[in-house]
Amino acid sequence: MLNRNTKLSVVLALATCTFLSYPAYADDNFSIQRLYGSDRYETCSNIANYFQQGQLDSVIVASEEQFADALSAGCLQELGNSPIMLVGKNIKSSDKTLGYIENHLKKEGTIYILGGEASVNSEFERYFKEKGFNKIIRLGGKDRYETNVKAVSKADVKEGTPVIVANGDNFPDALSIASIASYKGYPVFITPSGNLPNEIEEKIKEIKPSNIYVIGGISSVSSNIESKLKEVSQNVVRIEGKDRYETSINICKYFNKDLKNLVVASGKNFPDALSGIALSAKFKAPIVITDEGNVEELKSYVQNQKVNKIVILGGENMISKNVEDILNPLSLKSKAEDFMTCLLNKKIDEAMEGLSTDLKSGYGESIMKSSFSSMSFKGMDTKPLDIKQEKLPLGNMVTLTYKVEGLPTNLDIKIKYDNDGKVYNFTSEAAPVESNYRLPTYVNIDNFTEKNVAIGDEKYKLPGVLSIPKGKGPFPAVVLVHGSGANDMDETYGDTKVFKDISAGLASKGIAVLRYNKRSNEYPSLTAIDTKLDLNKETVNDAVDAVKLLKKTKEIDSSKVFVLGHSQGAMLTPTILKDCGNSGAAGGIMMAGPVDFLDTLLEQSKYLNSIGYMDEDNLKYIQNLYDLVKNNKDFPKNISENTIIFHAYPYYWLSVKNSTQAQDAVDIKNPLLILQGKRDYQVAASNLEKWKNILKDKQNVEYNSYDKLNHFFIEGEGKMTPEEYGKGNVPKYVIDDIVSWISKYSK
Structure with missing residues (x-):
């Protein structure tokens, strides 16, 4: 009889209202920018160009395949702000990176090459000399750990400086800490998961750090290593999470109490993030790694920190447009999701702030607040499965797809925004799904x-x-x-x-x-x-x-x-x-x-309430609707014709009453x-x-x-x-x- 999303037709008791409220952000205070290119080398060059467009005193060259060497670059920022330039196996594959160096590095400038010739072969040194760059310093050892020590030694770290210890065989944990370490001047030491290399241990002892920060769980840096580090410093702190993404955010929470800028990179591919270490250090912004799975946690962190600027590293094949929209508090996707959060948490006053003028004029404030308050979302997940946006003739529509317990299909919440970013419509319907429908056997x-x-x-x-x-x-x-x-x-x-x-x-x-x-x-x-x-x-x-x-x-x-x-x-x-x-x-x-339509609506609602599928607020809302329409001989007198009452205008309900x-x-x-x-x-x-x-x-x-x-x-x-x-x-x-x-x- 009613909309067959029974649970939902009552759950979403109003079909045309929503919210838009971002007190923490003003349009002129927040920005989000993406730095990318057609490949990792062009992305690297574009990041470097954003880092500094003028002439440079130094650059750092590292292999795009040997991330461990590049991670050592952070401590070299003390020698002069130097972008990290990634190169491939040969000159030909690295033309975009080399082009940037030729155009931006002063002839008397310094080129730091990280890693031995197995990482960055001698062909690059010859190339740089042919181009007139004679100050070339290679910091390389027999392996990544010796290279790491040489880079730290070159930076001339002062005694007592805190140090970072992270896994050198897997990049995410070390990558997340690299930019923070760089702008704080903390050297990053890399290690295998099980045992601390002798040269790393000796260099840490030489520094006599006041604090040692271990990054990642014991599967990344073992408790055995932690015990050894405690022999060097009494202040050893382990920062970890259930996965690389939570670890990344926990690093930010620990080191950044007043964060204003944030750099975001893919947690599944490292070259873009490596290129951004120097940039993020310059902005005093941590690099946070993300994917489609942890974006909600990251969004919450961004909002709580009141971040003013986000720089995304890499194209949409690395970090999707959907993630960008969700992180951007000014995007309609983000606004739509926040609207649903307000409804779920009964933040009615906030939910009133984003309505269009036309929508507000069609409702009275008290009716709107009452309608919002009466909504129930029993069984619906708090986070959407998917968020999509499409252009409409009158603005844009954002569709949020939710899982609802007890329903065979997901629920699509469709929120329509006018060209001023104000809400003018809000509806719900069953999400389209791949059907398992089969014709009955009696059909020929x-x-x-x-x-x-x-x-x-x-x-x-x-x-x-x-x-x-x-x-x-x-x-x-x-x-x-x-x-x-x-x-x-x-x-x-x-x-x-x-x-x-x-x-x-x-x-x-x-x-x-x-x-x-x-x-x-x-x-x-x-x-x-x-x-x-x-x-x-x-x-x-x-x-x-x-x-x-x-x-x-x-x-x-x-x-x-x-x-x-x-x-x-x-x-x-x-x-x-x-x-x-x-x-x-x-x-x-x-x-x-x-x-009788109205009698049946009320009977159905009472039954759903009796079996726990409708709460008392929704039942009261239906009872009020019933009384307003059926028991009011003057209906719809004194009600504006564009007021929406339970999915329909008064004229529709009058036709129901008089059917x-x-x-x-x-x-x-x-x-x-x-x-x-x-x-x-x-x-x-x-x-x-x-x-x-x-x-x-x-x-x-x-x-x-x-x-x-x-x-x-x-x-x-x-x-x-x-x-x-x-x-x-x-x-x-x-x-x-x-x-x-x-x-x-x-x-």
Whole structure:
């Protein structure tokens, strides 16, 4: 009866409001920039150019394949701000890096080469000399550890200076600390995970550090090494996390109490980050490594620190645009996620700040706050699975996809922003998923064909599919009319397609079927802004047009066109038959049709509350809606026409209040078949008895009820809950009952 996201239709009790509030950030105080190139060498050059565009006194050259050597570069910053330039195996592969050096290094400047000739071969030294650079200093040893010691020795570290110890075989931990160590003047010593190399140990002892910081867990730097270090200094601190990403953030938290700048690099590939060590040191900004998995934790850190500037190293193949948008507090993706966080945490005042002027004028402040307060997100994860943004004619839409416990599909929250970055619409719907739907076994696809059709004669036609039996016609036909919500032509929900089951089942038995996308599905934006949308515009008129189309289709017997409505569509079937006129439809089939929409809405909500699927606040909201519309004889007096009340404008609710389906069912002469599942909590089985009482004087009405069927006419067992939705098919016996009844009135 209601939007079949039962849990969600009540969970998200308001469909057009959201929030935009960033008190910690002002547009002119925050910036985010990406430094990248077509490859790692161009990225390296662009980072260096950003570091300093003028002439340089020195540069550091290291292998892009031997990260350990480059990590030793941090301590050399004391000798003069020197960008780190990565080179490949030969001159040809390194032309972009070498081009930068030629254009920016003074001829009398110094080139520090880190690593032995196995890392940076002698070809590069000859090349630099040929270009007129004669001050070349190679800091290399027999292995990475000896190279590390030589680099630290060149920096002439003062006695008592704190030192860093990190794993030299795996880059992430050492990389995260390198920039901090560089601008603080702390040398970084690298080590295997198990034992501290002798030359490293001796150099640390020589420095006599006041503090030693061990980076990473014991799998990176063993407890044995930590014990040795404690013999050198009483102040040994280990900084670690559950993984490289948490370690990276924990390093920042430990060393940066008043962080304003941040450099972000990929945690899965190191060259871009190595190139950025000198840059981050110049900005006094730590390098934080990230991926798609830890971006939320990083975002939280950025917000808590009130970071003013973020520099991203590498292209979108390294750090996606999605990560950039989430980290940028001024991006719509970030704003949309923060809006949802405010709703989840009931920060109503903050949620009011970002509404567009038009939206605010359509609501009163008190109504908006009440609506926000009444929302419940029971079962919904606090963090989205995905965030996407797309351009709209009136601005942009951000879609956040959430997992919801107990639902067969994820939930898409769609937040629409105008061109000023203000919210003008907020809706929810089931997220599209790869379907496991299968046609019922009783369907014989060889018995019918399908063709595309269009419903309506006006500008905004509705796409449909007409299933036509094979053989000699003309055939009896059925128009399928949807329940509430923005249904597609199949009434898809999870892995169920109620209308596709019925269509294929009837077509297999010689009955043509027309199904089409509902207007609110095909044109959601137009229906969302139509303050005069009512039941006729939403459902009735299109169904009448569908009947007209069938009656003039050559394969169809124009005297044997029936209307089959489900849920709200069933409720409106008598009205559709009336509007088709005396020579219109031959009869109607009502599947789970409520006698009264508002009564059913309240009954359904009370049931969901009783089984724990709706909280008291939401139930109260529905009760208030019921009282406002049904029990208020003056409704909608004194309510602005563009005020949204539970997904719809007042004009729509007035049409619901004044709908005439019960009287229409009495007045029409068409035969009716009324079907009801006894396990239906959305449209309770008691509605069948109500219809029997209303139509007790009519002779051409038949009734069938089914013990095992729920609202979707799919079998289930036990307590009726939303969790059983989303799987199964309409049983053959329901199709057989419909076929039998249509055959009776098609003779």
